[in-house]
Amino acid sequence: MSHQLPVILFLLPLLTAISMPVVCLKHRNWSYPISVSTLAVMALVSILNLYNVINHGEVRYVFSGWTVPLGIEWVADGLASIILVLVSVLGFLGVVFTGPTSPKALGGRVVHYYTLILLLLSALTGIVFTRDLFNLFVFMELAAISSYALIGVAGGRALFSAFRYLIFGNLGAFLYLLGVSYLYAVTGTLNMTDMVDRLPFLLSSKALVGGLLFMFIGLGIKMALVPFHAWMPEAYTHAPESTSPILASLVTKVALLAWIRIVFWVLTASDTLLQGLFVFYDIPILRLMAILGALAAVIGAAMALAQRNIKMMFAYGGISHIGIILIGIGQGNQTGFVGGIFYLLNDAVMQAALFYLAGVAFCHYGIRKIDDIGRIGKQSPWVTGSFIVVALGMIGLPPTGGFFGKWNIILGALEANNYISVAAVVLSTLLTLAYFAKLLEGIFRQTSTQLDLKFGEIPFSFKLTLGVTSAAILLLGLFSSTIVQLLLDHALPPRF
Amino acid sequence: MIRPHDSIIVQTLGRFVIPVVQIFGLYVLFFGQYGPGGGFVGGVILGAGMILSVLIFGHDASRSQVARNVLHGDGVGMMIYAGVGGLCMIGGGEFLNYANLEIPGLETASRRSLGIVLTQIGVALDVTVTAVSIVFSLSAEEIIEDSING
Numbered sequence: 001m002s003h004q005l006p007v008i009l010f011l012l013p014l015l016t017a018i019s020m021p022v023v024c025l026k027h028r029n030w031s032y033p034i035s036v037s038t039l040a041v042m043a044l045v046s047i048l049n050l051y052n053v054i055n056h057g058e059v060r061y062v063f064s065g066w067t068v069p070l071g072i073e074w075v076a077d078g079l080a081s082i083i084l085v086l087v088s089v090l091g092f093l094g095v096v097f098t099g100p101t102s103p104k105a106l107g108g109r110v111v112h113y114y115t116l117i118l119l120l121l122s123a124l125t126g127i128v129f130t131r132d133l134f135n136l137f138v139f140m141e142l143a144a145i146s147s148y149a150l151i152g153v154a155g156g157r158a159l160f161s162a163f164r165y166l167i168f169g170n171l172g173a174f175l176y177l178l179g180v181s182y183l184y185a186v187t188g189t190l191n192m193t194d195m196v197d198r199l200p201f202l203l204s205s206k207a208l209v210g211g212l213l214f215m216f217i218g219l220g221i222k223m224a225l226v227p228f229h230a231w232m233p234e235a236y237t238h239a240p241e242s243t244s245p246i247l248a249s250l251v252t253k254v255a256l257l258a259w260i261r262i263v264f265w266v267l268t269a270s271d272t273l274l275q276g277l278f279v280f281y282d283i284p285i286l287r288l289m290a291i292l293g294a295l296a297a298v299i300g301a302a303m304a305l306a307q308r309n310i311k312m313m314f315a316y317g318g319i320s321h322i323g324i325i326l327i328g329i330g331q332g333n334q335t336g337f338v339g340g341i342f343y344l345l346n347d348a349v350m351q352a353a354l355f356y357l358a359g360v361a362f363c364h365y366g367i368r369k370i371d372d373i374g375r376i377g378k379q380s381p382w383v384t385g386s387f388i389v390v391a392l393g394m395i396g397l398p399p400t401g402g403f404f405g406k407w408n409i410i411l412g413a414l415e416a417n418n419y420i421s422v423a424a425v426v427l428s429t430l431l432t433l434a435y436f437a438k439l440l441e442g443i444f445r446q447t448s449t450q451l452d453l454k455f456g457e458i459p460f461s462f463k464l465t466l467g468v469t470s471a472a473i474l475l476l477g478l479f480s481s482t483i484v485q486l487l488l489d490h491a492l493p494p495r496f
Numbered sequence: 497m498i499r500p501h502d503s504i505i506v507q508t509l510g511r512f513v514i515p516v517v518q519i520f521g522l523y524v525l526f527f528g529q530y531g532p533g534g535g536f537v538g539g540v541i542l543g544a545g546m547i548l549s550v551l552i553f554g555h556d557a558s559r560s561q562v563a564r565n566v567l568h569g570d571g572v573g574m575m576i577y578a579g580v581g582g583l584c585m586i587g588g589g590e591f592l593n594y595a596n597l598e599i600p601g602l603e604t605a606s607r608r609s610l611g612i613v614l615t616q617i618g619v620a621l622d623v624t625v626t627a628v629s630i631v632f633s634l635s636a637e638e639i640i641e642d643s644i645n646g
Binding site: 004007011014015018019021022061062063064065 | 570571574578581582589591592594595596
């Protein structure tokens with residue numbers, strides 16, 4: 001039974017999504033309990049799957065019982081299982097958060113909304129598990145199409161942002177597919193494990209380099225890497241309050257995971273290539289990733305400092321953190337890689353928490369701009385408390401997971417003698433401190449007009465999501481050595 | 497809303513062409529086991545036939561009855577597909593490993609044959625519904641007003 005767990009994890013949200021329009025045809029308000037319970041089961045099964053993978057080793061699953069190069073292979077290894085626990089738990093919390101927001105905030109399309117959320121989560125499951133380049137493309141398209149629809153679900157101004165995202169996202173998917181077709185033309189296979197054996201004979205192939213470049217640009221658009229990030233802040237800002245936490249915390253991170261798979265499980269896994277700093281046709285790919293990451297980390301944080309809209313600021317913060325993760329991954333040593341993956345976990349939780357806060361600030365206090373944020377003030381200890389925890393995590397102060405992630409990334413960069421990366425991480429941390437200082441100052445500076453306003457206590461589901469994400473940020477910090485050890489034992493790429 | 501086409505030539509030809517298109521679609525769908533064809537292509541042809549009848553005879557005509565009703569089958573195709581896959585999993589094999597399809601009294605070869613036909617029918621149904629629903633949602637007037645007001 002346990003070898004079926006990956007496909008069960010995929011089918012659970014997919015089947016619920018398919019049957020949702022039929023089941024909820026007459027009873028619209030059934031859609032919320034159905035999706036919450038499905039995602040709760042999915043989260044439990046994903047934890048079971050992680051337990052199983054840690055104790056009994058990775059699970060290889062080939063659809064329809066074909067042998068490997070012919071069939072579509074899914075592998076539940078340590079890294080995939082850990083990321084999948086993150087995806088399912090954050091998906092569950094995101095749907096719980098949606099509960100009390102009125103159907104009007106979703107444009108009255110409640111059933112559509114939950115169907116799309118479940119489709120998105122099943123697509124992300126597919127991206128995390130698959131070891132087939134074309135299968136990866138299919139799931140990336142499924143995730144992207146549900147994201148476009150989720151952003152535009154309420155209509156109005158979000159439609160424009162969703163259309164922009166559609167144009168950029170389709171360009172990214174097209175470039176990725178073009179890259180896959182180049183690689184398929186050269187190697188004759190789409191399976192990642194099979195491709196590892198065939199690459200060493202093709203080191204001088206220009207088609208391979210071109211294909212990799214296309215794939216990198218395509219996935220770079222999907223993960224909102226700095227030169228290609230233009231779609232992201234607007235889309236996440238104008239999306240419904242309940243949509244943006246799930247999108248911001250999961251979609252870009254999973255696209256980054258797909259690129260990590262291609263680089264570390266296909267390219268550097270080949271025997272004859274250099275293991276540490278990977279030079280390919282005179283292009284040092286890992287060094288390039290670290291440099292682009294450094295650019296993204298600094299530019300994203302600087303752009304965040306210039307924003308007046310809260311969600312816009314958080315979205316740029318997310319762009320800068322994608323850069324920090326890339327810096328860690330690009331060092332080409334164990335410390336940097338594990339630091340990057342650990343920071344990816346932290347960043348997903350922090351982005352979710354940030355957008356929950358922005359959602360609460362808008363739904364409950366009516367705040368969109370930083371100038372109004374004083375209204376939160378002393379109204380609710382839950383909001384202010386979790387705000388402080390998230391701020392500590394984003395800046396990277398010791399009790400939170402953000403610190404240990406950045407610490408490992410900096411250690412890895414020092415190990416690789418890559419001082420530009422160290423400088424970029426430190427600079428982006430300082431800029432993050434600057435824009436969070438702006439927010440915190442706004443919250444604690446009481447002005448006379450704002451003291452008169454009284455808002456009730458926030459609903460239970462807001463408290464639950466804020467509490468769980470803040471606790472998770474602290475716990476990731478407190479148990480960082482255990483998690484880093486887990487990553488070192490189970491999530492490292494082959495030949496590392 | 498799509499109104500009936502004015503031309504008598506188009507109307508008369510449509511009466512002959514549409515059944516042929518539908519039968520060809522079914523042929524492509526079931527021939528997919530032995531040669532070129534299969535669920536997706538068969539579904540596209542079936543959907544094209546229905547779209548043709550909507551374009552020629554109008555949205556409300558009795559000849560477009562099938563196209564209007566097929567929209568209720570949204571998701572049923574995927575359910576068939578996943579149901580066959582799930583039966584294979586219950587039989588102890590991988591998802592969509594038809595050799596393990598749990599239907600008593602069948603040899604392995606017939607199980608594989610039956611399994612692939614059933615999944616292809618599911619795929620064809622879904623493709624048909626999607627093609628028809630795209631035409632209906634593009635031609636609906638209420639949606640345009642909705643996006644202007646909202």
